[in-house]
Each structure stands twice: as structure tokens, then as C-alpha cells.
Amino acid sequence: MSTATETVKKEPSEALFSKKRLKLITDPLNDSNPVTVQVLGICSALAITVQLKPSVIMFVGVFFVVVMGNLVVSLLRNVIPNRVRIIAQLVIVAGLVSIVDMTLKAVQYDISKQLSVFVGLIITNCIVMGRLEAFAMGNKPWPSILDGVGNAVGYGVILVIVAFFRELFGSGKLYGFQVIPQSFYEMGYVNNGFMMMPPMALVIVGIIIWVQRARNQKLIEAQE
Amino acid sequence: MAINKESNGYIILFSTVLVLVTAVVLVTIFGATNPAFKVNQELEKKQNILQAVKIDVDRTAAAAEFEKSVQKAFAINPEGKVMTNDFDEVFKIDLAKELRKKDVSTQMFPVYEIVKDGKTYFVVGMRGKGLWDAIWGYVSIEGDYNTIFGAVFDHKSETPGLGAEIKEKWFQAQFDGKKISDPQGQFVSVSVIKKGTAPVSDYNVDGVSGGTLTSNGLHDMLHMFLGAFAKYGETVKVPEPVKIEPVVADSLATDSLQVSAQQDSLITNENTNR
Numbered sequence: 001m002s003t004a005t006e007t008v009k010k011e012p013s014e015a016l017f018s019k020k021r022l023k024l025i026t027d028p029l030n031d032s033n034p035v036t037v038q039v040l041g042i043c044s045a046l047a048i049t050v051q052l053k054p055s056v057i058m059f060v061g062v063f064f065v066v067v068m069g070n071l072v073v074s075l076l077r078n079v080i081p082n083r084v085r086i087i088a089q090l091v092i093v094a095g096l097v098s099i100v101d102m103t104l105k106a107v108q109y110d111i112s113k114q115l116s117v118f119v120g121l122i123i124t125n126c127i128v129m130g131r132l133e134a135f136a137m138g139n140k141p142w143p144s145i146l147d148g149v150g151n152a153v154g155y156g157v158i159l160v161i162v163a164f165f166r167e168l169f170g171s172g173k174l175y176g177f178q179v180i181p182q183s184f185y186e187m188g189y190v191n192n193g194f195m196m197m198p199p200m201a202l203v204i205v206g207i208i209i210w211v212q213r214a215r216n217q218k219l220i221e222a223q224e
Numbered sequence: 225m226a227i228n229k230e231s232n233g234y235i236i237l238f239s240t241v242l243v244l245v246t247a248v249v250l251v252t253i254f255g256a257t258n259p260a261f262k263v264n265q266e267l268e269k270k271q272n273i274l275q276a277v278k279i280d281v282d283r284t285a286a287a288a289e290f291e292k293s294v295q296k297a298f299a300i301n302p303e304g305k306v307m308t309n310d311f312d313e314v315f316k317i318d319l320a321k322e323l324r325k326k327d328v329s330t331q332m333f334p335v336y337e338i339v340k341d342g343k344t345y346f347v348v349g350m351r352g353k354g355l356w357d358a359i360w361g362y363v364s365i366e367g368d369y370n371t372i373f374g375a376v377f378d379h380k381s382e383t384p385g386l387g388a389e390i391k392e393k394w395f396q397a398q399f400d401g402k403k404i405s406d407p408q409g410q411f412v413s414v415s416v417i418k419k420g421t422a423p424v425s426d427y428n429v430d431g432v433s434g435g436t437l438t439s440n441g442l443h444d445m446l447h448m449f450l451g452a453f454a455k456y457g458e459t460v461k462v463p464e465p466v467k468i469e470p471v472v473a474d475s476l477a478t479d480s481l482q483v484s485a486q487q488d489s490l491i492t493n494e495n496t497n498r
Contacts (some may be wrong), residue, residue: 081235087241095246099253106260109268112285 016142020181023056024146028154031218035158036209040126046158046201048118055113055163059116061104063097064130065122070148072096073136075141080130080137089132090123126145162204187223246366275364275376276347277338295339299332302448305456307332322359338364345373347451352445355437357381357434359390359445363399368455372414375399377442398429404450409461411454411484416443 015021036041038188041062048054056181059132073080080088093143098199101119104112122128131151136144169192172180213219227234267283270290274281281289297314301309307330308314314334322331334349341391342368351360361377375396382388389395403426412427416439421432431439 028356079229079238080239081229084235084239088239091242091246095250101254102250102257102450103260105264106257109261109264 012023021146023144024143025150026042028150030154030212030216033154033158033212034127034130034151035155035205036212037156037219038130040130041155042205043124044118044121045053045155045205046160047121048115048161048199049163049201050164050170050196051167051173052160054111054114054118055159056117056156057104057108058115059152061097061100061119061122061158061191062113062125062127062155063152064100065093066128066152067108067145069132070130070144071141073132074139074141074144077137077139086129086133086138089137091129093128094123103222110207127151158205158208161208164200165204166195166200170200178182185195200223263272263322272376272378273336273338273347273349273362276364276374277340277345278364278374279340290368293338294336295316295338296337297334298337298345299334300452300454300456301331301333302452303329304452304457304459305329306456317349319349319360325352333449335456337454343367346453350445352448354379354382354439354441355389356383359441360437361390361442361445363446363450365404365453368462369404369454370405372402372404374400382437382438383435386432387435389432389435390438390442395429395432402426402429405454405457409458413447413450413454416440416446434435 028034032038034044035045044058044062048058069089069092073089076088076092086152086183097120100113100122104119105113131148139147164174167175168179172178172185236324236372254396258416264283266287271281271283271286274286274289274293277293279289279293296309297311298309299314301307314332314336317334319333323335325331336344336347336349336423338347345364346367346369347362347364348363349360351358353359357380360384361375362372363375366373377390377396380389381389382390398413404413405411406427415428416431417428418436419433421464422428431443
């Protein structure tokens with residue numbers, strides 16, 4: 001886990017989407033992906049990726065919490081006392097998660113039932129606290145938002161890829177719709193029950209990491 | 225900066241303000257979202273009651289269907305005595321509160337009367353303790369006050385894959401066609417037992433492997449609520465002697481068999497409890 005504070009140099013008239021700032025979004029998608037490179041947030045990646053729908057909703061939830069958390073903490077970074085900064089971050093994150101939870105219960109009740117405890121577990125998602133501590137505490141609001149977007153999307157992409165394979169091979173569906181035709185089943189095709197089990201998510205994440213390392217030379221050097 | 229950010233006074237002030245602001249924000253949002261949440265919960269309850277008589281509807285369509293199908297509702301106490309006939313009052317019953325009542329005879333258990341395809345069904349609402357938290361469900365019983373037509377169970381936080389299986393279709397389907405009383409009209413209930421510990425009968429279903437404590441909770445819940453309903457059934461069944469008589473005559477021969485089967489299931493129950 002990287003705890004070193006990354007800083008963006010002060011440049012008063014920097015464009016909103018300058019190269020350096022865009023890098024904040026693109027980096028977590030590949031070079032510093034929170035799941036496959038930093039191996040954070042694995043627990044939720046295993047638990048809720050049986051189907052695409054809860055994965056997408058979880059991504060939306062984490063997106064909201066990371067981006068808003070980064071923004072709020074960044075705004076408060078100069079008034080948060082150093083000695084209680086972790087607990088202050090926790091209060092902010094917990095508050096945001098409660099907001100997500102209450103909103104889901106009111107608007108998307110079925111999904112909130114399906115996600116059940118995992119919404120509450122966004123609080124313990126290491127990515128959230130990791131970004132607050134490593135980035136938002138030391139950077140201005142706008143770069144913090146970009147960093148939040150990048151990391152949340154980096155997390156969401158992996159979630160969706162894993163869920164895609166698990167739902168497709170585990171239940172023959174994608175986003176709840178049957179994609180493997182009935183005639184296949186009649187010919188003897190069976191859904192892979194193992195795909196429904198959490199360990200399979202770990203295997204898929206492992207394969208993603210493998211593919212990513214094979215393609216991205218930077219990551220290989222970083223390992224040696 | 226003039227203020228010392230690391231002083232105790234500042235830290236206390238900061239923490240207080242932060243917590244207060246967070247609390248105010250959360251309370252506001254709670255106030256805004258809670259009515260919709262309550263509506264969702266109510267719809268789900270209606271949906272579950274309908275599911276017990278195998279009317280599968282979307283949560284959005286549940287209210288209209290409920291209005292159409294559910295004719296009457298009443299509440300009984302554990303002795304089977306009817307406590308109220310007021311529909312709204314019955315629907316509002318909070319079983320968690322009822323079960324906390326010290327005076328058991330004043331507890332009110334809801335029963336809904338549903339007419340489907342010209343037949344009457346009674347849906348008994350129930351609530352019990354799982355391993356971690358509450359479990360609840362609705363069991364529908366046919367017009368003979370004895371045969372189970374369908375069952376729906378749900379839980380708050382049982383272990384996924386183990387106790388949580390009680391909310392799965394395969395588990396609930398086991399209850400279809402089970403009986404709550406023996407042919408003599410004696411209450412037996414449906415026991416949730418370990419697979420293979422007793423011959424399959426009209427009075428037992430397989431528990432969930434690895435979910436013994438949840439299964440036991442479910443078992444106790446069924447005993448309590450179906451027992452109350454059976455007592456209620458006795459009080460109203462009397463005017464139909466024609467139906468009962470042939471059953472009694474028929475069952476005399478199998479009398480001893482039934483009793484031993486019953487004992488079997490009781491013994492195995494103790495085993496699974498251990």
C-alpha cells in the first residue's frame with residue numbers, strides 16, 4: 001500500500017484537464033490500478049461480482065463515496081488537525097456511505113437488499129481511505145476529484161470484467177438477461193457452478209493481473 | 225495561522241463541529257428518504273404475502289394485486305382466539321413487538337385470508353430467531369386448516385450459503401403439501417430436521433446443511449405460529465363434520481404408525497439440536 005503523499009505542483013493557471021491532471025484519471029486505470037496493482041478493495045471484488053448489476057451499483061456507490069470523500073477531505077485538509085485526521089476521514093466516509101445506503105433503500109430497494117452488508121462495507125474499502133490519506137489530504141479539491149474519479153473507475157472496470165465472466169459462465173446471463181440460448185442447455189451445456197463461488201473471482205482477478213503484467217512492461221520492471 | 229491546529233482545544237472544537245454537521249446532514253437525508261423506504265418495505269410485505277399463495281408479482285404491481293386478492297385479515301393469539309378483524313390493524317402488526325409482550329395471551333399473530341381461483345387460503349405471518357438476527361416468513365394453509373400450500377421465508381442477516389438458504393426457492397418448495405395436524409386433528413407442526421435422520425413424511429422437511437441453528441430457529445417459529453393457527457382451526461372447523469369423519473375412520477389403521485413416525489421426528493430433532 002502506498003502511503004506516500006503524492007503532490008501536484010502549484011500552477012495557478014493550469015488547464016482543468018491538463019496532461020498532468022488527466023494522468024490522475026488514466027493512471028489508476030492501468031499503471032496504478034487499485035485492484036490489480038495495489039491489490040486494494042479485493043474483498044468486495046470477490047463478494048459482489050456474481051452478477052453484473054450489483055457490481056455496477058457497487059461501482060456507482062464507491063464512485064460517489066471516493067469522489068465526494070476526496071473533495072470534502074481536500075476542502076478541509078487545512079483545518080483537519082493532524083492528530084485526529086484518520087478518525088475525521090472515517091466520519092466523513094461513514095457519513096457518505098450512510099447517504100448511499102439510505103438513497104439505495106429508497107430508490108433501488110431490491111438492489112439494496114442484494115448488496116445488503118456490502119454497502120456498509122464501502123467504509124472499510126481500503127481504496128476509499130487510501131485515496132483520502134494518500135491524495136486528498138495533500139492536494140487541492142479539483143485534482144482530488146480527478147484522482148477519485150480515476151480510482152473509482154479503475155476499481156469499477158475490474159469489478160465489471162470479473163462480474164461479466166462470472167455471470168456469463170455461472171448463470172448464462174448478462175445483466176440479468178439470458179444470453180446463452182436454451183438450445184445449448186438442451187444439448188447438454190451446464191452452467192459452471194464454481195463461477196458462483198467467491199474463489200473463482202480471485203482466480204479471474206489473478207488472470208486479469210497476469211494479462212495486465214504481460215502487456216504492461218512498466219509493471220514488470222516495478223516488480224524486479 | 226493564528227490558531228494552533230494541534231492544540232487540544234482546537235481538536236475538540238473541530239471534532240464537535242464535524243460530528244454535528246455530519247449528524248445534521250444525515251438526519252436531513254434520512255427524513256427525505258425514509259418515507260420511500262417505508263413504502264418499499266410495505267410493498268415487499270404485500271409481495272411476500274402474495275408469494276405465499278404462489279401469486280408472483282413485481283413489487284410495483286404488488287399493491288394492486290394485494291388489494292384484489294386479499295379479502296380479509298384477522299389476528300389470533302397463541303391460543304387461537306381471534307383478537308381483531310380490523311384489516312388495517314392486522315396489517316400494521318409488528319410481530320417483533322408482539323413477541324416481546326409479557327402477557328402471552330395478548331400477543332397478536334396476523335392471518336390473511338386470500339381467495340385464489342375460487343379457493344380460500346390462510347396466510348400466517350410469522351417471526352422468529354435465526355442464528356444472527358430475526359427471521360420471518362409467511363405460510364399459506366389451504367381451506368382445510370391443515371395442508372400447507374406455500375411458504376416464503378426471509379431473514380435479516382443469516383450466513384450467505386448456509387442459513388440464508390431459507391429464502392431460496394428450493395428450500396421453500398419443500399413445504400408445499402405438508403400437513404400441520406395429523407388425521408386425528410392433533411397438531412404436529414412441520415419439523416425442520418437433518419436430512420436422512422427421519423423418513424420423509426408429511427410433517428418434516430430437510431434443514432439446510434451447515435445452517436442448523438437457523439433451521440432450529442425456523443423450526444421453533446413454525447411450531448409457535450402454526451400451533452396458534454391449528455388451535456384457531458379447531459375452533460372454526462367444527463361445523464364441517466362431513467369432511468372429518470371419513471378421515472378419522474381411515475386413519476385408525478395407521479394410527480400406531482403415525483405415532484411412531486411422530487416420535488421419530490421428535491427424537492431426531494433433539495439430535496440436531498445438540
